[in-house]
Amino acid sequence: MTDIQHHISDDLLDNYRAGSLPHAFSVVVAAHLSLCDECRARHEARDMIGGALLEGTEVAPLGTDARARIMAALDTPAPAPAPRGSGVFPAPVMAELGGRPPRWRMLGGGIRQQILSADRSGSLRLLYIPPGKAVPEHGHRGLELTLVLQGSFADSEGAFRRGDVETAHDDINHQPIAGPGEPCICLAATDAPLRFHAMLPSLLQPIFRI
Ligand code: ZN
Numbered sequence: 001m002t003d004i005q006h007h008i009s010d011d012l013l014d015n016y017r018a019g020s021l022p023h024a025f026s027v028v029v030a031a032h033l034s035l036c037d038e039c040r041a042r043h044e045a046r047d048m049i050g051g052a053l054l055e056g057t058e059v060a061p062l063g064t065d066a067r068a069r070i071m072a073a074l075d076t077p078a079p080a081p082a083p084r085g086s087g088v089f090p091a092p093v094m095a096e097l098g099g100r101p102p103r104w105r106m107l108g109g110g111i112r113q114q115i116l117s118a119d120r121s122g123s124l125r126l127l128y129i130p131p132g133k134a135v136p137e138h139g140h141r142g143l144e145l146t147l148v149l150q151g152s153f154a155d156s157e158g159a160f161r162r163g164d165v166e167t168a169h170d171d172i173n174h175q176p177i178a179g180p181g182e183p184c185i186c187l188a189a190t191d192a193p194l195r196f197h198a199m200l201p202s203l204l205q206p207i208f209r210i
């Protein structure tokens, strides 16, 4: 039983299935799918329906057998869950970590990060935010996906807990603040550098590659 409130859009799922997402985003989608029965069922149902939905074309008539399978997939969680990994880090994140615990680097204010990958298509990082601490307010030049792996954070878009994913486009400015209790650990992917509003984070940006 999960109480995940914030999911992956159909559009991202379709691009994930087509293999057209930058690596950083595909890891976030895979990690969310490993935690979320609802998205996994939707993903597999869309996989069966195939490209017809993508194109907006009419779906060819399906045999009763195929129709029944699709309805069943929509109704029930997928039968073969992806490997879940252990503890905080789902298997797709563990793979990025090479099976080792994170090697955190301090960012200031108690916030830590580990960059998992960074290239021209985007960057993928783990963030560790102590309870009550805030990530500096920023906007986005592209898309940012943030998946909570432990604890929680809140911003102008709502509250996000383990398994929730925030999808932030270039029209969103936010200042995520970690909730009380456990430190918040998130997996964050971006396809363009963030846009900070304060001078200090802007100066640190090239150093920390955020
Ligand atoms: Zn989901």
Ligand code: ZN
Pocket (backbone or CB within 6 Å): 138, 139, 140, 144, 168, 174
């Ligand atoms: Zn952001």
